[in-house]
Amino acid sequence: MDNKINLSFEEMWVKIMACDQTYDGLFFTAVKTTKIYCRPSCKSRKPKKINVEFYDDIQMVESAGYRACKRCQPEVEHSPHTQLIKKVTAYLINEYKQQLTLQDIANHVGISPYHLERLFKQETGETPRTYLEKVRIDKAVYFLKNTSYTNLEICYEAGFQSPSNFYKVFRHLKHCSPSEYRTQDQ
Numbered sequence: 017m018d019n020k021i022n023l024s025f026e027e028m029w030v031k032i033m034a035c036d037q038t039y040d041g042l043f044f045t046a047v048k049t050t051k052i053y054c055r056p057s058c059k060s061r062k063p064k065k066i067n068v069e070f071y072d073d074i075q076m077v078e079s080a081g082y083r084a085c086k087r088c089q090p091e092v093e094h095s096p097h098t099q100l101i102k103k104v105t106a107y108l109i110n111e112y113k114q115q116l117t118l119q120d121i122a123n124h125v126g127i128s129p130y131h132l133e134r135l136f137k138q139e140t141g142e143t144p145r146t147y148l149e150k151v152r153i154d155k156a157v158y159f160l161k162n163t164s165y166t167n168l169e170i171c172y173e174a175g176f177q178s179p180s181n182f183y184k185v186f187r188h189l190k191h192c193s194p195s196e197y198r199t200q201d202q
């Protein structure tokens with residue numbers, strides 16, 4: 017298992033509250049009171065924050081005595097390509113600050129860029145580039161809500177190469193500017 021991801025508790029918490037399926041398979045939500053574990057995207061009633069622990073390894077969550085949720089079935093792999101896709105998404109989540117080309121990503125998993133792009137699109141509905149943009153915007157959102165970094169600092173901290181690109185992608189995914197987002201209650 018080399019798919020460990022660098023996400024803080026707070027970041028994972030935000031993703032499960034949003035039922036974000038972008039991170040399915042990369043970590044699991046375990047609820048201490050029910051002893052059940054879920055995918056990040058599970059639509060079941062949300063647990064209290066204090067009762068949650070996160071695992072990034074399915075063997076570990078099961079040996080800690082948790083049972084798979086019947087609704088989101090976190091133990092089921094829906095495609096023979098799940099492991100490969102996980103390797104790609106974990107890489108993008110961990111290396112978001114680097115300038116990654118499609119070739120870099122393809123090298124990481126040992127297939128051709130063409131094959132990677134086709135397979136990734138088929139499995140996730142995204143290209144590696146649009147997936148990486150989502151990950152970067154999630155980072156930006158985290159910084160906007162939890163730090164006092166300026167928009168420019170956040171742009172580079174989140175892995176964008178230019179403010180104009182940062183603002184464009186941010187608006188596309190969040191339908192407002194970073195400053196507007198920061199002052200919203202959400």
Ligand SMILES: [Zn+2]
Nearest residue numbers: 054058085088
């Ligand atoms: Zn569930």
